[in-house]
Amino acid sequence: MTNPMSLWKKILVISFLVLIIAAAVILIIKFSSKTDATGNKNIATVSFGPLSSNLSSNGVIQKISTDIDVPLAVALDEGKIDSGSETATRSLLQAFINNNEDEPLLYRVEYVNEKYADKTYTVTSSDPDEVIMTLKPVTIDYTEAALARETDFHNGFTNAETLLDYFIDRDTGYLKVQNFADTYVTEETDTSKWVSITTGDLTDRLKGSIKHIDTFSYTLSAISANEDDYLKINDNVMHIAFEEWFTVFSLSEYDVSPINSRMNNGEKVYASVGINALNANKVVAEITEIKTGSNVSGVSYFSLYARLVFPKIETNEDGNEVGNYSYYSDDLDEKTVENLGIDLTKNVQKEELLSNYSVTITAQKTVVNDKLIVPTKCIYYNDTKEPYVLTVDAENKETRVYIEIILSTGKDAAVSPVSGYNLKEGDAIRYTAEESLLSSLF
Numbered sequence: 001m002t003n004p005m006s007l008w009k010k011i012l013v014i015s016f017l018v019l020i021i022a023a024a025v026i027l028i029i030k031f032s033s034k035t036d037a038t039g040n041k042n043i044a045t046v047s048f049g050p051l052s053s054n055l056s057s058n059g060v061i062q063k064i065s066t067d068i069d070v071p072l073a074v075a076l077d078e079g080k081i082d083s084g085s086e087t088a089t090r091s092l093l094q095a096f097i098n099n100n101e102d103e104p105l106l107y108r109v110e111y112v113n114e115k116y117a118d119k120t121y122t123v124t125s126s127d128p129d130e131v132i133m134t135l136k137p138v139t140i141d142y143t144e145a146a147l148a149r150e151t152d153f154h155n156g157f158t159n160a161e162t163l164l165d166y167f168i169d170r171d172t173g174y175l176k177v178q179n180f181a182d183t184y185v186t187e188e189t190d191t192s193k194w195v196s197i198t199t200g201d202l203t204d205r206l207k208g209s210i211k212h213i214d215t216f217s218y219t220l221s222a223i224s225a226n227e228d229d230y231l232k233i234n235d236n237v238m239h240i241a242f243e244e245w246f247t248v249f250s251l252s253e254y255d256v257s258p259i260n261s262r263m264n265n266g267e268k269v270y271a272s273v274g275i276n277a278l279n280a281n282k283v284v285a286e287i288t289e290i291k292t293g294s295n296v297s298g299v300s301y302f303s304l305y306a307r308l309v310f311p312k313i314e315t316n317e318d319g320n321e322v323g324n325y326s327y328y329s330d331d332l333d334e335k336t337v338e339n340l341g342i343d344l345t346k347n348v349q350k351e352e353l354l355s356n357y358s359v360t361i362t363a364q365k366t367v368v369n370d371k372l373i374v375p376t377k378c379i380y381y382n383d384t385k386e387p388y389v390l391t392v393d394a395e396n397k398e399t400r401v402y403i404e405i406i407l408s409t410g411k412d413a414a415v416s417p418v419s420g421y422n423l424k425e426g427d428a429i430r431y432t433a434e435e436s437l438l439s440s441l442f
Contacts, residue, residue, distance in 0.1 A: 059249030104137035129200030144184035271363035371414035
């Protein structure tokens with residue numbers, strides 16, 4: 001007679017064996033399904049390009065802007081460009097009071113660049129220098145002018161009792177051009193003394209008014225002067241509009257050191273800026289300045305200023321709108337932008353922003369360019385901890401290629417083959433399946 005306890009033991013053993021066999025079958029099915037289009041299991045591809053390791057911080061965004069009419073006296077000055085109208089008027093009045101023949105009050109337009117005339121034109125700081133207009137100074141013989149005023153006064157043509165009142169409306173500071181006559185006004189014929197207003201000069205002087213910036217754009221408009229026109233030094237000769245967005249964030253001395261070194265070597269250092277209020281969608285920023293901040297518990301923290309760069313929106317071959325940053329710099333190719341964690345299908349434009357929006361910044365710490373890139377899951381180590389990858393040929397034959405790891409981000413690594421080994425872009429390389437035994441069972 002069969003022992004009931006022995007029967008139950010047999011059932012338990014058989015059940016356990018069935019489970020083991022089922023698990024093995026599932027594993028075989030699971031792992032055998034991890035193939036690429038050619039039937040090779042767990043295959044990745046060697047790529048070529050840039051790779052960066054990044055740092056994270058938080059900050060806010062700020063806007064700086066300029067929107068002004070520019071008088072001729074300001075356009076010809078060498079200082080910063082600001083509203084300047086009061087300065088221009090004071091200069092005009094003082095010149096008359098002092099009979100200062102070395103400071104022209106009037107100019108005759110010799111040349112106007114049609115590219116800018118009566119148009120709104122965007123100028124980028126990296127554009128080549130161009131002449132906007134060329135002017136001939138007009139000098140005044142004050143002795144002859146005083147005689148003319150006296151004659152007009154006695155003949156009842158003017159009630160101006162002084163030369164100052166004869167030429168200037170004291171309420172507005174404007175010249176009374178109709179009272180200038182060819183008998184005492186002389187145009188400068190020496191071309192070396194003619195003056196030009198150029199885009200390069202305006203750009204350099206805008207830089208003097210704007211902090212934390214190198215490359216930027218601004219618009220010129222309201223350039224309506226024509227050749228042979230007279231321009232008074234307090235006439236508005238153009239309108240300048242400028243708007244830029246920045247973020248400010250902090251990093252410790254240890255994190256800021258490699259960024260500072262790269263900037264000192266003339267490299268451009270970029271960051272991604274996630275706008276928290278806009279679903280954390282990201283935009284590129286260029287770090288333009290590092291300033292000393294606070295010291296906390298013996299560690300110094302620095303403030304970094306980064307200019308936001310907005311993408312140009314283009315339509316790709318699939319008809320979808322995608323962002324493109326390469327217009328700003330050749331450094332910002334698609335791979336570099338992706339390394340910053342930016343999705344080029346989710347773009348941010350400046351019209352969507354408000355000052356003081358909070359942001360999350362991911363800044364480049366270390367960057368390598370033109371390197372072979374492999375997923376870190378493809379890197380193996382031998383018994384002496386030497387790294388290698390397994391290349392796979394068309395016959396599915398594996399070859400061990402020893403490598404040097406140049407930079408690793410945790411997900412990807414920039415590598416180079418050790419002397420005597422070959423690795424190139426496009427090579428197929430093997431990696432180990434990521435699923436654990438437990439995850440493979442379900």
